[in-house]
Amino acid sequence: MKTGEYADKHGVQKPIATGFVIMAISLLVIFFSPYTLLNFGILIVAHLGMAFVEPLQEYFLFKNMKKKDEDKLYGVYMTADPIALFITPAIGAVTLLLLPFNYLFLIFGILMIIASAVSWVTLRHSLPDALPQESSNPEQPL
Secondary structure, eight states: OOOHHHHHHHHHHHEEEEEEEEHHHHHHHHHHHOOHHHHHHHHHHHHHHHHHHHHHHHHHOOOOOOGGGGGHHHHHHHHHHHHHHHHHHHHHHHHHSSTTTTTHHHHHHHHHHHHHHHHHGGGGSSSSGGSSOOSSSSSSSO
């Protein structure tokens, strides 16, 4: 089953939180693992967690955004990736200035746990039965 199809039936809360948990566990295992080759395999598992999260970003945005707000909010949404591409290396650089290299995995693992908890709490309203349904009669409000 595709992630988007699962989200249509069950909501985006579980796949997004699960993806962040998979990434967090993978990064924390790398922090404690002394084996370099094993760490490469674990990074592949971490990318599987990202495969849960990444396709649901736009899905969640367009599923919950009203058509009249798309022009206003899509630009803000599109600036999130460049901002993240700046903030993430900055966090990594500060971590490397203060701590040894392997602590980079610990810091980002903790950030993924926080992201999982935030997504679990904030996406609770996005369950399919909580989503607004399109009205077949345009004169009748929801």
